[in-house]
Amino acid sequence: SQKIEQNSEALNIQEGKTATLTCNYTNYSPAYLQWYRQDPGRGPVFLLLIRENEKEKRKERLKVTFDTTLKQSLFHITASQPADSATYLCALMTTDSWGKLQFGAGTQVVVTP
Amino acid sequence: DVKVTQSSRYLVKRTGEKVFLECVQDMDHENMFWYRQDPGLGLRLIYFSYDVKMKEKGDIPEGYSVSREKKERFSLILESASTNQTSMYLCASSLFGTGGGNEQFFGPGTRLTVL
Numbered sequence: 578s579q580k581i582e583q584n585s586e587a588l589n590i591q592e593g594k595t596a597t598l599t600c601n602y603t604n605y606s607p608a609y610l611q612w613y614r615q616d617p618g619r620g621p622v623f624l625l626l627i628r629e630n631e632k633e634k635r636k637e638r639l640k641v642t643f644d645t646t647l648k649q650s651l652f653h654i655t656a657s658q659p660a661d662s663a664t665y666l667c668a669l670m671t672t673d674s675w676g677k678l679q680f681g682a683g684t685q686v687v688v689t690p
Numbered sequence: 691d692v693k694v695t696q697s698s699r700y701l702v703k704r705t706g707e708k709v710f711l712e713c714v715q716d717m718d719h720e721n722m723f724w725y726r727q728d729p730g731l732g733l734r735l736i737y738f739s740y741d742v743k744m745k746e747k748g749d750i751p752e753g754y755s756v757s758r759e760k761k762e763r764f765s766l767i768l769e770s771a772s773t774n775q776t777s778m779y780l781c782a783s784s785l786f787g788t789g790g791g792n793e794q795f796f797g798p799g800t801r802l803t804v805l
Contacts, residue, residue, distance in 0.1 A: 581732075585730065611793060618798075618799070618801075619798055619799065620694075620780050620782070620796030620797050620798055620799050621733070621780075621794075621796050622796070623793035623794065623795070626793060666732065666733070670792070676721045676738075676740070676784050676785070676786060676792045677723070677735060677738060677748070678735075678794060679735075680725075680732045680733040680734075681732055682730055682731060682732035683732060
């Protein structure tokens with residue numbers, strides 16, 4: 578069966594350091610991989626999208642990599658700030674999915690001053 | 691500013707009641723989705739719709755139905771609420787098709803408690 582795995586343990590990191598989150602998947606051939614941010618009690622907010630033929634994508638302090646051989650995406654927050662504290666979700670879409678996403682359970686990031 | 695709104699932030703219902711959750715989007719999106727989110731399980735798709743009056747089952751449709759009579763509105767119906775349907779319910783919308791990867795825009799969520 579299809580499976581998406583993200584670290585269930587919270588990532589505690591000091592302000593200014595780089596946070597690195599992992600998203601692993603099995604039994605998928607995703608065309609796109611997306612990352613969302615979710616704050617407590619709110620809906621997820623889209624951050625970045627990366628296509629299967631792209632290795633890396635950047636947006637301000639965020640960087641995403643996509644390795645279809647390893648079936649893994651890494652999400653980096655550089656120069657982390659306390660305001661980056663949230664849960665980060667990865668989501669996969671295949672070309673035949675009609676726009677549906679399959680979400681991972683998310684990893685909580687806590688940035689301390 | 692694009693927006694997805696949900697009818698209630700918090701809802702408390704009794705077992706056996708019929709429950710309606712409503713979602714409205716103002717982006718003229720074709721796709722609309724209903725998810726539930728539970729700790730450790732992530733977002734699970736209940737139903738989605740790619741057009742008016744069209745609907746497709748998601749991963750966990752049992753105990754739920756949906757209605758989409760207008761493009762901007764997508765309703766989730768719990769025919770007879772049960773305690774195991776206590777959860778956070780999230781509505782989302784996106785453009786149709788997969789050409790652009792189609793980010794989803796989410797509403798604020800409805801926290802439903804069934805007693």
